[in-house]
Amino acid sequence: MTIVARAASGAISIIRLSGVRALELARTLSGGGELSPRHAHLKKLHSKSGELLDEALVIYFKAPASFTGEDVVEFHTHGGEAASSAIIDELLALGARAANPGEFSKRAVLNGKMDLAKAESIAAMIEARSGLAAKMLARTLCGELGEFCSSLRKELIYILAHCEACIDYGDDDLPSDVLEGILERLDASIARLESIVSISEQRKGLIDGFKIAIIGKPNVGKSSILNALLAYDRAIVSNKAGTTRDTIEESVNFDGVLVRFVDTAGIRTSTDEIEKIGIEYSKKAANDADIIIAVFDASKDKSKEDDEIIKLLASYEKTKILVLNKCDLNLEFPTNSLPTEPIKISAKDDITGLKKEIKKLASFEQSGELMLTSNRQTKLVKAALKELKEAVFKLNESELEIFAFHINAALKNIAAITEPAYNSDILDAMFGSFCLGK
Ligand SMILES: Nc1nc2c(ncn2[C@@H]2O[C@H](COP(=O)(O)OP(=O)(O)OP(=O)(O)O)[C@@H](O)[C@H]2O)c(=O)[nH]1
Ligand SMILES: [Mg+2]
The missing domain is CATH 3.40.50.300 (P-loop containing nucleotide triphosphate hydrolases)
Incomplete structure (x- = not known):
């Protein structure tokens, strides 16, 4: 379904259209001429009945190189809600649907254009009330949290692989330093996660x-x-x-x-x-x-x-x-x-x-440490930490199968920070708090 919403309103209003019919609808509205991707076209927009609605810059982003990963058309119209409303009404009459809050971002996540943590930063960025908050969020927006999660997952998978090897070898043939090595690496991951949680809680006020x-x-x-x-x-x-x-x-x-x-x-x-x-x-x-x-x-x-x-x-x-x-x-x-x-x-x-x-x-000075920007992220990191600590406990008792179970559970929690859980209720609840047009 092709969706439409006003993404910005001021001296210039931006209307976003996304979906398989975006290009077709945009061409109908702008008189049928060519719209080459990533070019700004100055177009007169007319209603079905031939009435002139506005003159606007029309920019076509061809899928998948767009914000949502679908065909997207942006109309930069002359400001004012009334003028842009007439254009939105016309697009709705042509068959587009009014987008729900956050629906553009949700599509971007589902189409793999950005990870969940990044989408959350976008939502928070709109609300950010200070320059420092915006700077912190920009770091997540640029993918820093996503990179950390993927490096942690690699580390946990490495630990799991060694653990599986130990299970296969059996106790007698185990090189004595293998378990110690695993423990050391695990402790380092736990320490890093704890530091991220405590800094995030301390700086939540940002x-x-x-x-x-x-x-x-x-x-x-x-x-x-x-x-x-x-x-x-x-x-x-x-x-x-x-x-x-x-x-x-x-x-x-x-x-x-x-x-x-x-x-x-x-x-x-x-x-x-x-x-x-x-x-x-x-x-x-x-x-x-x-x-x-x-x-x-x-x-x-x-x-x-x-x-x-x-x-x-x-x-x-x-x-x-x-x-x-x-x-x-x-x-x-x-x-x-x-x-x-x-x-x-x-x-x-x-x-x-x-x-x-x-x-x-209040830790106003910027520290190099990453910051979690939503309660959802904090909850997942805390859940992962709990599993990792449980895993250490089991490793010390040489219960390798249960150890592997907890590492797997931690991996799932870390993955959920950036990957959408394919549960539409959770996604709807999350993106529902976004504003229209995002
Ligand atoms: N010399 C001096 N007087 C002060 C200082 N701070 C406050 N005062 C005086 O102390 C009195 C009480 O000050 P407030 O700020 O109203 O005190 P408060 O704690 O808000 O009082 P309540 O609202 O009644 O709980 C006023 O007469 C102030 O001028 C200070 O640093 N030095
Ligand atoms: Mg007082």
Whole structure:
């Protein structure tokens, strides 16, 4: 079936047509002249009834040298949804079908034009909200993840082949260093996969934006810190404890990375109903955050409320930054009573130390390591890791057949990262989240 959708709309709209009838429909619409592949033809487009619809650049990509691997025609029309809608309507009347979201990419994957990981990067690229995220995705788009998966598969197949040989030889004839060699190679693969998973989880925020919650007891300067981080007065600041009642969220582009800061109501035992709700929101914000900034007041001795914050912090297994604020005043707070060394700042004068730490912890600097860009990929890598660890266990027990079974299972998981599972439900669910025309 030949499908059609608008792929872009602005000063110029791009309409994409893909399928066996693409060339025929395009020629009908553009008056029947020749359309040589990969040439831009300036054509007048007419409706069946002879009405002039638009003048457009028409480019024909002959199968299989096209985005989808099928015959594709692109119409670059004069902008505006209305104008391009008339052309799409005409193509529909001629027998094309409106494409579903992601259907072009799905066809590209099914026709072997790109692997699944690449298709996912395309979807994420559209959503990417920072320059650094786009750079990371471009690496997957260029096939880096696909290359890694295929080298890992080669490695696992090599290990399997050696294992089969060992099974055939039987225990007695085994060269003693063969199993050790396998183990060493397997350990290296496991270490690499673990590093990819941990870096991907740490840097997940690069794609969706990092969420950083600022928590602490009332009046320690949380809202002042938010304002200093945003470089404008977003939240109300006052010396009255309990000023912030509701969570305040604001996004900033922090050195090319999207960061969402959440200022929260000071946490304390309160009888005030509204404040109590606010405090619940504060705890929820901390729970939802990728990173927690816990603030303490340098100019005051440690209180019970600070102890509560320290206790609360210990219950979260996530990246935490301890901050001692108001360091422009006399130091009264016993810093050695905190679980880790705090960063000393003054929201009034200087928060450089905090900014530096945020950049460091969020791994803003590009590292050479690959990054997984979807939950689907992460799930598959984790499943493969589980199988590989199971395999090591079995190898140590010299259960070679079960070892081979786990290596095979790991291989299947790794393959599924880039190869479409021929299960249309999974594919539809995945590509359904794409936007039209992709
Ligand atoms: N000297 C000094 N005062 C500060 C600093 N940071 C904040 N303050 C003052 O501390 C008081 C409380 O600041 P806020 O930012 O409202 O504190 P908060 O933690 O948001 O308070 P709640 O919203 O009530 O939980 C205000 O009077 C600020 O001007 C600082 O670094 N130095
Ligand atoms: Mg506040």
